[in-house]
Amino acid sequence: MKKNLFINLFTLLILSASAQNNNALKHIPKHTIWITTNEGKVIKGILISTSDSSVEIFPGKKSEYGKQLKISMVKESYVNIAEIQIHKKKALLKGLLTGAGIGLAPVLIGGIFGESTGQGGAYVSMITFPVGIITGAISGIASRKRFLIRGDKRKFYAFHKQMKY
Numbered sequence: 001m002k003k004n005l006f007i008n009l010f011t012l013l014i015l016s017a018s019a020q021n022n023n024a025l026k027h028i029p030k031h032t033i034w035i036t037t038n039e040g041k042v043i044k045g046i047l048i049s050t051s052d053s054s055v056e057i058f059p060g061k062k063s064e065y066g067k068q069l070k071i072s073m074v075k076e077s078y079v080n081i082a083e084i085q086i087h088k089k090k091a092l093l094k095g096l097l098t099g100a101g102i103g104l105a106p107v108l109i110g111g112i113f114g115e116s117t118g119q120g121g122a123y124v125s126m127i128t129f130p131v132g133i134i135t136g137a138i139s140g141i142a143s144r145k146r147f148l149i150r151g152d153k154r155k156f157y158a159f160h161k162q163m164k165y
Helices: 002-018 062-067 091-113 115-142 153-162
Strands: 031-037 042-050 054-058 074-077 081-088 145-148
Touching (some): 031 054, 042 074
Antiparallel strands (some): 031 042, 081 145
């Protein structure tokens, strides 16, 4: 009897735990988006989804999206869109890493071709490494993709195909 009660309680506990909301499946936005309408109005936000004929964005910051504040989503049809600009998530980090790799290249190349050239490469990298990091950070921050839609369904569909979630 006690064994049955224990099994039933254990099963109930497991079932109630599995019924909890799973936040791991929540959509994590990757792109910041600027939409310019045909009237010249700019809508800035976070890209939530795209369909064959419209874009859905959250008109706020990523921190507000994470807190799930009660801000309604904006759905804009391709007919009303003149231009779309996107900025990818972690573009700054990718730019920094690329710049650091280019800045360290003289040391790596010098190490391959011999000991004396490796020392010279190290001296050169004392200058190229910080310059590479700064340049990579600037290019990462400033990197945006621009799509001119101007109400054309084919151009919007090309944009829709390029977006990955």
